[in-house]
Amino acid sequence: MTQYTAKSAYPILNNTWIGIAQVILAAICWGTLGIFSTYLNRFGFTGWQLTILRVVTSGVVLLALLPFLWRYLKALTLRQWAALAIQSLIGVLGMSVFYFMAVVSLGAGPAVALLYTAPVFSLGFSALLLNEHITKQAGMLALLAVIGVGLTMLGEEAKLNWGILAGLMSGVCYSLYGVLGKRAMGDTHPAPLVFFTSVSFSAAVLMFMPTTYETYHQLAALPLPTWGYVVGLSMIGTIIPFALYMKALEKLPATRASVFTTFEPLTAILLAAVLLNQSLAPIQYLGISFILIASILNSLLKSHANEAST
Template identity: 50%
Template sequence: MTPQTTGTLQIIAGAFCWGSLGLLGATLNRVGFGGNEVAALRIVIAACILLIALPLFLNDLKQLQIRKLPGLALQSLLGMLGMSLCYFAAIAHIGSSLAVALLYTAPVWSLIFARILLGEGITPKSALLTVIAAAGVGLTMAGGGTANAAGILFGLGSGICYALYGVLGKRAMQGNPPMLVFFTSIAFSALLLLLMPHTHSAFAKLPQQSAVAWLSALALACVGTIAAYGLFVKGLQKMPAAKASIFTVFEPLTAVVLAALFLNEQLNGWQYLGITLILGTAVLNAARFKNKYSGLNSK
């Protein structure tokens, strides 16, 4: 098996792991955890696991520079905490299928913010893809009781946070090892979450829950966060970033299939068309903007 084939399989496996977030988050919603509480469980448990595995990160942590801490903190609060809070809130309101589709509007937001914050141009083709993605968002709202305004806004918010994570980190992450960035993304977010009431309420509820809730919370951290990121980084070392980004489309496809099989989420034809337009736009953007925002794809 060639290194690129191995890398492809690792990227796809990482996408499958990220795709499980919707099912796991919705499972916790159904036993009484709110979106903010689910995000807190994901990040704080992941932080505890990383602390246990701290010796594995020591070489990377030695490369940490004090002057880069503000940029890394911003990366964490937008890309990890902001995205998680918005994404799991969207799942609670509109289900995982629509939430993950709206998360994948991130490439469109990246174009817009790159223009505003970095002064990068937007080509006619980029503008067309933006219009197509916007049409996809409109179609996802054609669901009657399935979609609601709050859920759509939270879903778009998750895409915005994910996009800002890449755009703002374009300079801040230069010279930082990927695993250092991952460690600080979890650490800064976890430290802030420890100050928030919903974190304490989430962990106060957990002891009274069934084994399913416990396993879901652990899987959020182990499978949907640590394993997903580790597999993606390993795969990214063996293949171009643009090609790797295309294979991450398996994430939303996994989320939609799991939602249909285990959560009985029912969408109409217009919503499936909207999801298709959004994901198609994400793939085309990844194919066109080679090596742009490489290494910034943690969730």
């Protein structure tokens, strides 16, 4: 019996490490969003246009999933459709708009750090919308993250401006994505379904806006390699990382997987320094570290709480 248990442990161990590797790779892919968006901004695309290019292009690609998800879509109630639509417009469209505005204004590093204030906002929204209790430890981590935000606003060029506000709003929208999804459908919904509806609702809304067609007309007039950045936004920065993260959740608890998503801001900061020459003041790196520490510890606290309740 002992020998059998030892052998059977290896596949479990391997699956765990594979899941961790998938989460880290997904986070690295998400971390490229700021790089691709910065390059496209240099070709004259605004934050709103970057959102269009990301969401609409991803929506077109995701149409390939429609035959596989149709039976789940048919089973949704009108209330669930409405809830998923709100989740999409706030959590995907809203987050993308504010995030790309922050990237254009502040740079990729500070923008992704401000995005990771989402756990702080999720505390309040979870208490308000899901009736979840805010612990003393969670409150202290929220304070640490707030201090981190304050430090990222310091430095030679950083100051309180619309870019800072946009970065914080991207964190608000990002936090609402998870909270609204949980309130809409609980924990039993298929992850591909939520991802599909999240992108598709926002893409459908954008298709009714003249700016969408003007944006793609502007893209068509640019050199062909520019399309590579758009593919980067939609495939490398959106679809591929979600697919990796979804597969990782088959091997890891969500709370544990979320710890490794902090490779996203680390990737964004490193790539911004190497490829874009966007350096930060030391005090800003300290602030970003505070935000990331708060995010990691928040995930660990949730993981321990879930283990204690089982």
